[in-house]
Amino acid sequence: MSSQAAPVEAHGHHDVRPIRKAAMWVFLGSECMFFGSMIATFLLFRNETADGPGSELFNIPFTSASSFVLLMSSLTMVLAHNAFGNRDARGTRIWLAATALLGTVFLAGQIFEFTEFVHEGLTLSSSSFGSAFYMLTGFHGAHVAIGVMMLMAMFYLSLDGRLYDDRGLNVELVGLYWHFVDIVWIVIFTVVYLLQV
Amino acid sequence: MTDTAHRAHPTPRLYWLIAIFLAVVTAIEVAVPQIDALDPIKVPLLWILAALKFFTVVGFFMHLRYDKKLYRTLFFFGVFGVFPLFIVVLLSLHAL
Amino acid sequence: MVIDTSKDLVPARPTGIWSWITTVDHKRIGMMYGITALVAFFVAGLQALLIRLQLTNANGTVLSADAYNQLFTMHGLTMLLIVVMPVGAAFMNYFIPLHIGARDVAFPRANAFSFWLFLFSTVILLSSFVLGGAPDGGWFGYAPLSTQLEEYVRMDYYAVGAQLLGVASIMASANFIATVFTMRAPGMSLMRIPVFTWMAVVVSFLLIFSLPIFGVGLFQMFFDRNFGTQFFGGGGDPLLWQHLFWLFGHPEVYVLILPAMGIVSEIIPVFSRKPLFGYPFVVFSGIAIGFMGFGVWAHHMYTAGLGPVAEAGFGVATMMIAVPTGVKIFNWIGTMWGGKIRFELPMLFSIGFVSLFVIGGLSGVTHSVVPSDYQQHDSYYVVAHFHYVLFGGGVFGFVAGAYYWFPKWTGRFLDKRQGLWHFWLMLIGFNLTFAPMHILGLNGMPRRTYRYGEGLGFEFWNQVATVGSFIIGLSFLIFAWNLIRSRKHGELAGDDPWDGRTLEWSISSPPPVHNFDEIPVVEHVDDYWHRKYATDEEGRAVRMPDVSGGTVAADTDTGGDDSHEEDMHMPSPSYYPIVAAAGIGTMGYGFVYLPVGWIVVGIGALITMWGVFGWSLEPVTRGGEHE
Numbered sequence: 068m069s070s071q072a073a074p075v076e077a078h079g080h081h082d083v084r085p086i087r088k089a090a091m092w093v094f095l096g097s098e099c100m101f102f103g104s105m106i107a108t109f110l111l112f113r114n115e116t117a118d119g120p121g122s123e124l125f126n127i128p129f130t131s132a133s134s135f136v137l138l139m140s141s142l143t144m145v146l147a148h149n150a151f152g153n154r155d156a157r158g159t160r161i162w163l164a165a166t167a168l169l170g171t172v173f174l175a176g177q178i179f180e181f182t183e184f185v186h187e188g189l190t191l192s193s194s195s196f197g198s199a200f201y202m203l204t205g206f207h208g209a210h211v212a213i214g215v216m217m218l219m220a221m222f223y224l225s226l227d228g229r230l231y232d233d234r235g236l237n238v239e240l241v242g243l244y245w246h247f248v249d250i251v252w253i254v255i256f257t258v259v260y261l262l263q264v
Numbered sequence: 265m266t267d268t269a270h271r272a273h274p275t276p277r278l279y280w281l282i283a284i285f286l287a288v289v290t291a292i293e294v295a296v297p298q299i300d301a302l303d304p305i306k307v308p309l310l311w312i313l314a315a316l317k318f319f320t321v322v323g324f325f326m327h328l329r330y331d332k333k334l335y336r337t338l339f340f341f342g343v344f345g346v347f348p349l350f351i352v353v354l355l356s357l358h359a360l
Numbered sequence: 361m362v363i364d365t366s367k368d369l370v371p372a373r374p375t376g377i378w379s380w381i382t383t384v385d386h387k388r389i390g391m392m393y394g395i396t397a398l399v400a401f402f403v404a405g406l407q408a409l410l411i412r413l414q415l416t417n418a419n420g421t422v423l424s425a426d427a428y429n430q431l432f433t434m435h436g437l438t439m440l441l442i443v444v445m446p447v448g449a450a451f452m453n454y455f456i457p458l459h460i461g462a463r464d465v466a467f468p469r470a471n472a473f474s475f476w477l478f479l480f481s482t483v484i485l486l487s488s489f490v491l492g493g494a495p496d497g498g499w500f501g502y503a504p505l506s507t508q509l510e511e512y513v514r515m516d517y518y519a520v521g522a523q524l525l526g527v528a529s530i531m532a533s534a535n536f537i538a539t540v541f542t543m544r545a546p547g548m549s550l551m552r553i554p555v556f557t558w559m560a561v562v563v564s565f566l567l568i569f570s571l572p573i574f575g576v577g578l579f580q581m582f583f584d585r586n587f588g589t590q591f592f593g594g595g596g597d598p599l600l601w602q603h604l605f606w607l608f609g610h611p612e613v614y615v616l617i618l619p620a621m622g623i624v625s626e627i628i629p630v631f632s633r634k635p636l637f638g639y640p641f642v643v644f645s646g647i648a649i650g651f652m653g654f655g656v657w658a659h660h661m662y663t664a665g666l667g668p669v670a671e672a673g674f675g676v677a678t679m680m681i682a683v684p685t686g687v688k689i690f691n692w693i694g695t696m697w698g699g700k701i702r703f704e705l706p707m708l709f710s711i712g713f714v715s716l717f718v719i720g721g722l723s724g725v726t727h728s729v730v731p732s733d734y735q736q737h738d739s740y741y742v743v744a745h746f747h748y749v750l751f752g753g754g755v756f757g758f759v760a761g762a763y764y765w766f767p768k769w770t771g772r773f774l775d776k777r778q779g780l781w782h783f784w785l786m787l788i789g790f791n792l793t794f795a796p797m798h799i800l801g802l803n804g805m806p807r808r809t810y811r812y813g814e815g816l817g818f819e820f821w822n823q824v825a826t827v828g829s830f831i832i833g834l835s836f837l838i839f840a841w842n843l844i845r846s847r848k849h850g851e852l853a854g855d856d857p858w859d860g861r862t863l864e865w866s867i868s869s870p871p872p873v874h875n876f877d878e879i880p881v882v883e884h885v886d887d888y889w890h891r892k893y894a895t896d897e898e899g900r901a902v903r904m905p906d907v908s909g910g911t912v913a914a915d916t917d918t919g920g921d922d923s924h925e926e927d928m929h930m931p932s933p934s935y936y937p938i939v940a941a942a943g944i945g946t947m948g949y950g951f952v953y954l955p956v957g958w959i960v961v962g963i964g965a966l967i968t969m970w971g972v973f974g975w976s977l978e979p980v981t982r983g984g985e986h987e
Contacts, residue, residue, distance in 0.1 A: 085332065086466045090538040092335040093568055096342025097530055101572035103346030104604060108576070108591065111359045115595040131294045138290060138317075142283040145325045149276055192588030195595035202583065220973065236976040246326045250318045257314035261297055262307060334541055345569055349654065353603045356658065356670045 084239070091240050095247045102251050105206060106258055109199040113263060117194035120187050122263035126180070133176035134256045137211075140169035141249045144242050151230065151238040159238065160225040166245065167218040170211055177208050200259065207255060210248045217241045274324060282324050289317050374933070382933035384468035385873060389475045390453030391769070396479055397446040402840070403486065404438035405833055407431045412793075412829040415822050418814040428810035429496035430489070430514075436499030437518070440616065441525050442482050444750065447758045448619035449478075449532055452560040455765070456536055458864035458871065459557040461545025461880045464931060466538035469975060473937035474532035477524055480945030484952075485521035488514065495521075498808065500609065503592030503601040507584040516952045519582040524948050526571040526578070533564035545863075547882035551643070554862045554886075555636060558643045559622030562650040563615050570611040570654070577604030586954050599664060606657035614653040616750055617717075618646060620757025621688060624710045627764050628692050629886070630858050631707035632699025633901075638691045639885055645684035645691075652681045662730050663737045671730045678728035685721055689714060704858070705779040709760030712787055716752025720745055723798065738808070741801025747794045759786075759839070766843075767857045771869040772850030778842040785835035792828025796821035861886035874930055934978065940971025 113122070143165040150158030181201070184190075191201045221241055224230050230238065293313050296302055302309060323329040328336055354360045380388060411431055414420040423431065453471065457464055465471050488494045495518035497506040506515045540553065540561050553561075580591040581601065590596045629636045636642060658666055658674045666674075692714050701707065723745040727733045736742055759782075766774045800821050805812060812818050856865040863880060864871070866888045884890040893901040943964050950960030 086538050086542045088331070089334060089338065089542050090466060090534045092338040093534045093537050094530075096339045097534070097568045097572050099339075099342030099346050100569050101576060103350055104573045104576035107350035107354060108580070108600065110354060111357060111597065111600060112591075112595070115590075117590075117595050127294065127297075131290065135287065135290060138286050139283065141286075141321055141325050142279060145279050146276060149279070152273075191583070192590065195590040195597075198580075198583065198589035198591055198596070202579070202589070206579075220977070224977070243326055246321055250321050253314055253317045253321070257293065257310050261293060261310050264297055338537070341565070342569060345654070349573075349607060352658075352670075353600075353607070356666050357597060357599060357603070 084237075087237075087240055088243070091243050095243065098247065098251075102203075102207070102254075105199070105203040106254065109203050109259060112195035112199040115195035117196075119193050119197075120184075120189045121194070121196050122260075124184055124187050124189055125260050125264055126183075127260060127264060129176070129180065130256065130260050133173050133180075134252060136169050136176070137173045137249055137252050140166050140173070141246050143169060144245045148238055148242045154231070156225060156228060156230060159230065160222060163218055163222045163225065163238070167215050167222065170215040170218065170245075174208060174211055174215070177204065177211075203255065203259065207248070207251055210251070214241070214245050214248050217244065273327075273330060278324070282320060286317055286320060289313055379933065381938055382935045384464070384472050384931045384933055384937075386453045386457050386465045386468065386471060387871060387875075389471055390450045390455075392475055393446045393453060393478070394450035396482060397443050397450060398840075398843075400438055400442040400446075400482060400486070402836070404435055404443055405836065407435040407438065409829055409833055411435065412826040414810060415812075416826040417823075418812055418816070418819055420811045423810060425810045426493075426496070429808075430494040432808060433496050433498050433518075434485075434489070434494045437485065437495065437522070439750070440499060440612070441522065442485065444616045444754050444758070445525075445529065446478060448560075448563065448616070449474075449529075451556070451619060451623065451758070451761055451765075452536055452563075453532075454769075455864060456539055456557050456560055457543075458867070458875060459554045459862055460540060460543065460548050461863055461876060461882065462539065462543040463875050463879075465535050466543060467535050468931040469934050469937050470531055471535050472934070473941055473975075474528045474535065476938045476941035477528035477531075477944060480941055481521050481524035481528065481948065484524065484945060484948050485517060488517035488521075491517075500605055501581065501601075502605075503581065503584070503598040506581055506601075507592050513952050516582065516585060516954075519578045519585070520948045520951050523575060523578045523582075524944060526575050527944070529567050530571050533567040536560055536564045537568070545879050545882055547887075551640065552882055552885050552887070554622075555625035555639065555642050555646075556619070556622035559618040559625075559646050562646050563618050566611040566615050566618075566650055566653060570608040570615075573604050574608030577601055577608070580604075582951070599661075602661050602664060603657070606660045607654075609660065610657040611650075611653045613746075613749075614649055616754050617757075618649065620713065620754045620761075621646065623757050623761035623764070624692065624713050625688075626862065627706045627710045627760055628695045630764075630860055631702045631704055631710075632696050633702075633859075634695055634699040635861075635886055635889075636691065637694035637697075641687055642691050645687040648684040649681065652677065652684070656681055659728060659733070662733050675728055675730045679725065682721065682725050682728075689718060689721075704763075705774065705776060705783065706760045706764035706858070708780075708783050709756050709763060712783070713753055713756040713760060716748055716756060716790070720748025720750075720752055724749065736801060738806055739801035740797040740805045740807055743807050744794050744797035744801060747797070751794070752790060756786075762843075764858065765864075766846070766850075767853035768864055768869050768871070770847050770850070771853055772846055772848075773853045773857065774842050774846045774850060778838050782835045782839045782842065785831050785838070789828045789831030789833075789835055793825045793832060794828075796824045796828075800825075859892075861889040863888055866891070934975065936971050936975035936978065938971075940968055940975060943968030943971050 143162045147159050147162030147166060150162055181204075189197050189200070191198055217236065218241060220236065221230070221238055293310060296306060296309055296313070322339075328339070351360065380392070383389065410423060411428065414423040414428060453465070456462075485495075492513045495501070495514050497515050497518065501515065501518055506518070540557060544553070577600075580589070583589040584591050584593060584596075592598045592601050625636055625642055656674055656678045658670060659678045662671055662674075692710075723741070727736060727742070727745065763774055763779060766772070800818055801807075803817065805816070805818050853869060855867065855869050857869075858865070863876075863882075866880065867876060880887070892904060894904050896902050943966070946964030946967060947961045948964070950957035950962075950964055953960070
C-alpha cells in the first residue's frame with residue numbers, strides 16, 4: 068500500500084483554490100444534466116408546433132452573430148483570467164468589463180429575438196415546441212444574466228484592489244462558470260438552430 | 265489525484281489563435297446547412313463540429329487539459345452521462 | 361487584530377440561539393438535520409397511522425378520499441425527502457470530516473445554507489396542510505393529474521417544495537464531494553476511507569447527477585400549471601414526466617439506502633471484532649450500485665407500454681443490480697462469521713437491517729421480471745416491498761447508527777433496557793405491518809385507494825397491519841424518550857465506548873469544535889484500531905499497552921512541525937446563509953400563489969441578493985492575516 072497518496076499537505080492552510088475548483092466542476096457536471104434534460108425535451112417536441120410557427124422563424128444570420136459574440140466573450144474571459152494570474156489588476160479589469168459587455172450584448176440579442184418570435188405568434192404556450200424552446204433558451208439566458216452579475220461584482224472588487232482577498236468567489240471560478248455558459252450555447256446553437264432549419 | 269499533470273500554461277497568443285479557430289469552425293457550421301451536397305451527413309457533421317468547439321473551450325479556455333485529473337473526472341461524468349440516458353429516453357418515446 | 365495567545369488556538373464552543381443560527385460547524389449542522397428529520401419522522405408516522413386507521417375495516421370512514429390522497433402523498437414525500445434523506449445528511453455532515461481527518465467540510469457556509477434551505481422547504485411543504493391543502497397527486501406526481509386544476513395550489517406546493525429541497529441537496533452533495541476528494545488527512549488514500557464515507561460519496565454523485573433532471577421536470581410541471589406551457593398536456597407527452605421523474609426517482613432509492621448500508625458496514629466489524637470482510641468489494645459494489653442505479657429507471661414504467669425491447673433491457677439491468685447488492689450481504693455475513701459478536705443495540709439493529717433488507721431485496725427481484733410486475737404493479741405487494749427496503753433497511757440502519765454514535769454526540773449511552781424494548785417492538789411491529797401486505801397485494805388489493813369493499817377478504821390482514829403500525833409507533837415513542845432522557849442522564853460512555861475502529865473514536869466525546877488537535881497521519885484502513893492493537897504470530901489482535909482512548913496524537917516524524925497552529929483558524933460564523941435561504945424560501949411561497957405572489961417573489965429575490973452578495977464577498981476565516 069502506498070502511503071504517498073496523501074492528497075493534502077499535513078499542516079498549514081489548505082490551499083483552498085483546488086477545493087473550490089473541484090466543487091465548481093462538480094456543479095458544472097450537474098448543470099450538464101440540467102441542460103441535457105431540457106435539450107432532450109426540445110428534441111422530443113421539435114415538430115410539435117400545433118400547426119403554428121416553428122423553426123422557420125429562426126433567423127440564422129442574426130443568431131450566428133450573437134453566438135459569435137458569446138464565443139468571443141470566452142476569449143475576453145480567459146484573457147481576464149490570464150491577467151489576473153499575472154497580478155495585472157488593470158488588465159483584469161479591462162477584460163472583465165469587456166466580457167460583461169459582450170454578455171450583455173448577447174442578452175440584448177436574445178431579448179430582441181424573443182420579441183420578434185412572440186410577434187410572429189410563437190409563445191411559451193402556443194405549442195409544445197414553443198414551451199421547450201423558450202424554456203431551454205430562457206434558462207440559458209438566465210445563466211448568462213447571473214454570469215454578468217458575477218462579472219460586475221468582480222469588476223467592482225477590482226476597483227479598490229480587493230480582487231486577491233480570500234473570498235468565496237474569485238475570477239477563476241467566475242471564468243469557469245462563464246465558459247460553461249458558452250459551451251452550453253455551442254450545443255444549443257447546433258441542436259436548436261442549425262439542425263432544425 | 266496528482267499534481268504532476270500540470271503542463272505549461274498557454275499564453276495570450278494561443279488564446280487568440282484558439283478564438284480564431286473557434287470563429288472559423290462557427291463559420292463552417294453556419295455554412296454546412298446551406299450546401300445541399302452535404303445534406304446526407306449534415307446531422308453527424310454538425311454534431312462533430314459542435315463537439316470540437318465544446319472540447320476546445322473546455323480544454324484550453326477552462327484549462328482542463330492543464331489541470332488536475334480530478335476535475336476532468338468530475339465534469340465528464342456529467343458530459344458523457346447525459347447522452348446515453350436521454351438517447352434511451354428519446355428512443356423509448358419514438359422521437360429519434 | 362492580532363491573536364497569538366495559545367488558548368485562542370483552540371476555539372471555544374459558543375452557546376446561545378444566535379450561535380446556532382450563525383453556526384458553520386458541520387457537527388452542529390448535522391445535529392440540526394437530525395433533529396428536524398426526527399420531528400418530521402413523527403409527523404410522517406402520524407400520517408401513516410391515520411392511513412392505517414382508515415384501512416382497518418372495509419369502507420373505512422376515518423378519512424375522506426380527499427384527506428386520504430393528501431396523507432398518502434405527504435407520507436411518501438415526508439419520509440423520503442424530509443426524513444430519510446436528511447437523516448443521511450445528518451450522519452454525513454457529522455462524520456465525513458471526522459472519518460477523513462478534517463476540521464470541517466470544504467464549504468462551511470454553503471453547508472449551513474443547505475441546511476437552512478432544507479428547513480425552509482420543509483416548512484413550505486408541511487405548511488401546505490393549513491394553506492389550501494397538501495399535495496395530493498402522489499409523491500411521483502404523475503401528469504396529467506398533477507398539471508390539472510391551475511387554481512388549486514396543492515401541486516404547486518409539491519413543485520416548489522421539492523425543487524428547493526433539490527437545490528439544497530445539490531449544494532450539500534457538491535460540498536461533500538469536494539470535502540472527500542480534497543481534504544483528506546495525510547495518508548488517507550481513497551482505499552482507506554471508512555465505508556460509510558465512501559457510500560456518502562456515491563450518494564452525493566447520485567444526487568448531483570439525478571436532481572437536475574428532476575428539477576427540469578418540476579419546472580415543466582410548474583410552468584404547465586402556471587404559464588400554460590404544453591410539456592405534459594396539449595401537444596406534449598405525459599410520459600416525458602415519468603421518464604424525468606424516474607431518472608431521478610430510481611437513483612433516489614439508492615440515495616436512501618446506501619448511507620444505511622454504510623452505517624451497517626461500520627457497525628458490524630466493530631461488534632464482531634473483525635475487520636470488514638472484503639473492504640474493496642463493499643466499496644466497489646457500492647460504486648457499481650451507483651452506476652447501475654442510473655440505468656434501471658424504466659422498471660417503474662413497465663405498464664406504461666414501453667415496448668418489449670425496452671422492457672426486456674430494463675428487466676435484465678434490474679436483475680443485474682441485485683448482484684452488487686448481494687455481494688454486500690455476503691460481506692456483512694462474512695464479517696460476522698467467526699467473529700466475537702457482541703449483541704449490543706447497534707449490532708441488533710444492524711442484524712435487523714440485513715435480515716429485513718434481504719426480504720425486501722428478494723421481493724424486489726420479483727418486480728424486475730416484467731410479466732410478474734404487470735400483476736404486482738400498483739398493488740400492496742409493491743408497498744410491502746419498498747417498506748421492507750426503506751423502513752426495514754433504511755430506518756433500521758439509521759436507528760442502528762443513532763445507537764452507535766449517540767455516545768460520540770453526547771458522551772453518554774442510550775439506555776439499553778429501553779433500547780431493547782425499542783428493538784423488539786419495532787421488529788415485531790414492522791413485520792406485523794408489512795408482511796401481510798405481500799398477501800394483500802397478491803390477492804389484488806390496489807394501493808392509493810382510500811377504501812376497499814366488503815367481501816374481498818382484505819379485512820383480516822389489514823387489521824393485523826394496523827395493530828403492527830401502532831406497535832411501531834409505540835416503539836418510537838420509547839426511542840424518543842430514550843433520546844431526550846439519555847442526553848443528560850444516560851450512563852457516561854467515555855471517548856471510545858465500543859472499541860471503535862475509525863478516527864472519530866480517537867477524539868473526545870462530544871468532539872471539540874476543531875475536531876482534531878492535530879491532523880492524524882493515516883497508515884491503514886481502520887487506522888485507529890491499528891493504533892490500539894498489534895497482531896501476534898497467530899494473527900490474533902493484541903492490545904498495545906501504551907495507547908488508551910482519548911486523543912491520540914499521531915505525531916510521528918512524518919509531520920511534526922509547528923505550523924499546524926495556523927490551520928486552527930476555524931471558519932467564522934455567518935448569518936448570510938440563513939438570510940439567503942430565507943430569501944429563497946420567501947420566493948418559494950410567492951411562486952405557489954402566482955400571479956399575486958410575484959410581489960412576494962420580488963421581496964424574496966431582494967433578500968436572496970443581500971444574502972448571496974454579502975456571503976460571497978465577506979472574508980472567509982476569522983483572525984486571518986488580511987484584516
